[in-house]
Amino acid sequence: MTQLSPADTAKNAAAIAAVALVRDGMRLGLGSGSTAAFMVRRLAERVEAEGLQLRCAATSQATADLATRLGIRIEGLDEIGWLDLTLDGADELDPDLNLIKGGGAALLREKIVACASDRMVVMADGTKVVDRLGAFHLPVEVIAFGWQTTRELICRALARLDLTERPILLRKHDDQPLLTDEGNYILDLALEAIPDPHALSQALNEIPGVVENGLFLNLCDLALIGQPDGNVTELEAIQEGLE
Structure with a gap:
């Protein structure tokens, strides 16, 4: 194997720990992004x-x-039905295991798959762990029709949450709007910090034209944090109602 950088060593270590959870006969959701690529391999x-x-x-x-090239057969989610386990990465991860995802523009499918799974395990390197979400731009997937109106409605929603004068950027590829796998646009919200992720998520999803946002709240059950030395730290979600 080619010598890995410290960052890739951490991602690979988290991926190895995640794949160790897989058992024969499982129905799996395979995530997207650089760490998920290590997991698939x-x-x-x-x-x-x-x-x-x-x-x-x-x-x-x-x-x-990638999975198909490596000999893993991929099926449609509706063909499989409910999943036992989803393994995915994250762009940010807070102490409550709330996430920002969507840096790779796959947030809609990622959230559908995560919600259709008994358990979601996130793989990340230590740089993704933060005290509060928001330094990473929050992706919001919107339909192309009337996207500028949708952006204005997002501005108004942010103002109601005292998140004023925050840039909202249309994500582009080769000087054209980037299209997701579903043919939608991505608006990236440069929020710096998100004081109330649940309120923001609800406000965004109430806007016509918004398909989904990149806040993954109360979905992650376990986070595997890889370190540059190859060690892995486990962070587990606290179950409400337990002593």
């Missing part, structure tokens, strides 16, 4: 070595293409 190695029989749904076309 490590999973393919186990499939080949152990002959694991898995049913896998991908959160993006890029993940589906």
Whole structure:
């Protein structure tokens, strides 16, 4: 294997720990992004070595293409039904295991797959762990029709939450609006900090034209944080109502 950078060593370590949770016969959601790519490669190695029989749904076309090249059969989520486990990355992760996702523009499929799973496990390196969400731009997926009106409605919603004068950027690729796998646009909200993620998520999803936002709240059950030395730290969600 090519010598990995410290950052990639951390991602790979988290991916190895995540793939160790996979059991034969599982129905899996395979996430998107650089850490998830390590996970798909490590999973393919186990499939080949152990002959694991898995049913896998991908959160993006890029993940589906990579998995298929490596010998992992990808099915549609509706073909599989409910999933046992989803393994995915995150752009930010707070102490309550709330996440910002969508840096790779796959947030809609990622959230659908996460919500269709008994358990969501997140893999990340230590740089993704923050005290409060928001330094990473919050992606919001919107339909192309009337997107500038949608952006204005988002501005008004932010003002009601005292998040005024925050830039809202249309994500582009080759000087054209980037299109998600579903053919939508991404607006990136430069918020700096999000005091109340639940209030913001609700406000955004009430806006016509907003398809979904990149706040993943109360979805992650376990976070595996890889370190540059190859060690992994586990952060587990606190179950409400337990002593």
